Amino acid sequence: MCSSGYASEVMVIYGIQYQLMSVGSMAKKDEKSEKNIQDAARSMLDAQLGVLRKAAVSQAEVFGSFLSSLQTFTESGAVFKATVQKAGRISIPEAERQALKIKEGDLIQVIVVPIKRS
DSSP, X not given: OOOGGGHHHHHHHHHHHHHHHHHHTOSSOOHHHHHHHHHHHHHHHHHHXXXXXXXXXXXXXXXXXXXXXXXXXXXXXXXXXXXXXXGGOOOOOHHHHHHTTOOTTOOOOOOOOOOXXX
């Protein structure tokens, strides 16, 4: 999936590829056409590297944001595994209840992430 931010870079890559095909299809190979091919290849490589760098930076930013959110969540909450019992019930381990001062009747928020499907 290509985001709109990369559309211009992709178009540049396609344009350079077209130039390479055009220059490469010339019947007479001389020094000038060889230089044109090398220049076009360098331009295409630079454009591709630019797209990859932007994608990597974007992924790093998203992952960093996720880790920050996770850290905030775990600082004020608890992360543990639980098995779903009859009627969909789960138990909060005693250590977590004590650490978070959770008592019977307290209202809590639960985020469910399945880790294993049977």
